[in-house]
Amino acid sequence: xNNDSMKIPQATAKRxxxxxxxxxxxxxxxxxxxxxxxxxxxxxxxxxxxxxxFSYFGALGKKGYGYNVSYxxxxxxxxxxxxxxxxxxLIGVGNLGTAFLNYNFLKNNNTKIQVAFDVExxxxxxxxxxxxxxxxxxxxxxxxxxxxxVAILTIPQAAAQPITDRLVGADIxxxxxxxxxxxxxxxxxxxxxxxxxxxxxxxxYFLKNYPDESVEK
Ligand code: ATP
Numbered sequence: 001x002n003n004d005s006m007k008i009p010q011a012t013a014k015r016x017x018x019x020x021x022x023x024x025x026x027x028x029x030x031x032x033x034x035x036x037x038x039x040x041x042x043x044x045x046x047x048x049x050x051x052x053x054f055s056y057f058g059a060l061g062k063k064g065y066g067y068n069v070s071y072x073x074x075x076x077x078x079x080x081x082x083x084x085x086x087x088x089x090l091i092g093v094g095n096l097g098t099a100f101l102n103y104n105f106l107k108n109n110n111t112k113i114q115v116a117f118d119v120e121x122x123x124x125x126x127x128x129x130x131x132x133x134x135x136x137x138x139x140x141x142x143x144x145x146x147x148x149x150v151a152i153l154t155i156p157q158a159a160a161q162p163i164t165d166r167l168v169g170a171d172i173x174x175x176x177x178x179x180x181x182x183x184x185x186x187x188x189x190x191x192x193x194x195x196x197x198x199x200x201x202x203x204x205y206f207l208k209n210y211p212d213e214s215v216e217k
Contacts, residue, residue, distance in 0.1 A: 012053045017109070018043050019053075020076035027073050035066035080110065087114040087148045089172075091163055092155030093123050093133055096178060096196075100152060101128040114146055136163075143170045150174045157181045 008016075022042050026034055036054070040047035054067065057075055077083070085106070090097050090113050097116065105111050116133045118124060124135045134142050151172050153160055160181035167175065174190045177183055180198070183191050 008056045012056055015043075015045060015049075015053060016076060016080060018045070019050075019072070020080055020082075023069060023072045023076060026069050032069055033066045034069055034072075038066070082110045084110065086111045086150060087146060088112060088150045088152060089114065089143060089146075089148045090116040090131070090152045090154060091118075091136075091139075091167075092153065092159075093118040093120075093128065094154060097152075097154035098128055100154065101131050111150070113152070114148060115142060117142075139166060140170045143167075143172070148172070150176070152176045152178065154178050 019039070022039065023034075036047040036050045039045075039050050043050075045053075054072075057079065088105075088111050090100055093101065093116050097118075101113060101116060105113065113131050116128070116131050117136050117139055118133055119136050121135075123133050126133050149172060151167050151174075153163065153175060155163060157179045158181075160177065160179040161183060164175060164183045164185060168185060168189055172189070175183065175185070175192070177191055177193045178196065180195050182193070185191055
């Protein structure tokens, strides 16, 4: 994100890609304005939160009019740097990693998995989609050549911290961690953790214990 967005609270910043995707859909369907109630219904964020989020970037809707879709679209595109593609490396080409390599992130996003790494000789040297798989021995050299700021971890838990240490040494700035491991990183490295097993367990817990409340958290 560019510097103008630095003052936006982190919780708001995390919702920007969600808003952006929906605004893109509205724009391509020819809609010119949208109310916070409509946005709220579509993205499942309450309308007070949407109004507060939008107030941070000066998109003040008018009562009875809503927000101007073109204005919102250009704001989001600029803020999320949509014109610039960010290179991503994927570490661990197992079941989950392979699914990510086959998924076209560019469809809705400005990121592209450029390169993948694994230790398994049978996988090294192959391509999945158009993404080449390199051996972990070549991690540092390859990342330096390609200028990759973000890595996705889809390796076994035990390998997560040692590989993270190598990624930090290789100048990676952000890690999307799909392993159950909690990672230690220096303060200037950002880690987002997605533990699919925990998310599923938590969903099942909520279904059992709060069956009548469908509010998305
Ligand atoms: P698979 O069915 O291919 O084994 P999986 O997702 O069930 O997939 P995992 O044991 O989670 O298997 O491993 C995921 C991938 O990470 C595998 O392709 C494995 O070869 C790779 N891997 C394991 N250790 C490392 C490591 N130290 N560095 C990089 N990749 C690794």
